[in-house]
Amino acid sequence: MTYVDHDPDIELIRDLNGQGRRFDSVRVTRTDQLDSADVMMIDGLAVTNPVRTAYDLGRRTPDWRALGRLDDLARQTDLDLRQLWVYARDHPRTKGIRQLRELSALIDPKAESPGESWLRLLMIRHGLPRPESQIVITDHRGHEIARFDLGYRRYKIGIDYDGVDFHTSPADRAHDSRRDMRTRDLGWEPLRVTGERLSADPHGVTDRIAEELAIRGFESSTRAARPA
Structure with a gap:
């Protein structure tokens, strides 16, 4: 599950088995690129950890909205920017990685909107x-x-x-x-x-x-x- 900001959409991540589709405000994404280390538990629910969530959000367009979500994520979690840089370095060919590298240097947890x-x-x-x-x-x-x-x-x-x-x-x-x-x-x-x-x-x-x-x-x- 990716980080949820003020819009109501929720994203669920699953393996390559089954279908990836959208149900109202819930979108299902299929991937084989999610490692067990990318997952943590909150109140019994498996979610992506802050670094993986930032990796997913920071690669999406438009870039200004991606930065807003990264700022919000940094304000409300213990996102480690050094770990995010390392994670991005270790995934050099992923779509949107160049944008994430730029935005990760601009994250400001004090931003409020x-x-x-x-x-x-x-x-x-x-x-x-x-x-x-x-x-x-x-x-x-x-x-x-x-x-x-x-x-x-x-x-x-x-x-x-x-x-x-x-x-x-x-x-x-x-x-x-x-x-x-x-x-x-x-x-x-x-x-x-x-x-x-x-x-x-x-x-x-x-x-x-x-x-x-x-x-x-x-x-x-x-x-x-x-x-x-």
Whole structure:
């Protein structure tokens, strides 16, 4: 059984005997590549261990969703990234292994949504420095006034990913506005990225972040060229 995130699909793995098919939200996968060491027991149920689960999830497309699931898995289990690297090394010809190798180096258990993982992946691929996740901002008395999804503490840039289900009501927007004003008073520049904008104009999003980094003193001669 692979790791289950917020969607309801469940995957069952079996040997090559019998059929592999889908029953509603349950998909049966047939394979002869599952070793006994890849399996562990939880509450009497045989499941793939965190490394094998990461190996399966990290090779699937789209890559941004795969990274979100890897982040989620790392946050909720004892996934050992070194063991994952070794496992990937020992399976060099498996479909999707190149993607897994890239994503395994980018896993961040602090990420709290697939959207944050997606944004972080795009930022890194566009040559921006790897951002820190879940940056807490406090006032002079040590009270928390904000927590940014992503950002750069050195340059005082905070970035929030606003999904469809959050930050949309008038009360949410008013709260966000007050919070942003308070962080600006402390020298921070808050940036907001919606899922809609990220999907429609990813280059525009990363360009905006790059512009703010440049304004605040970041220099890079290695920023990746835009993909065609």
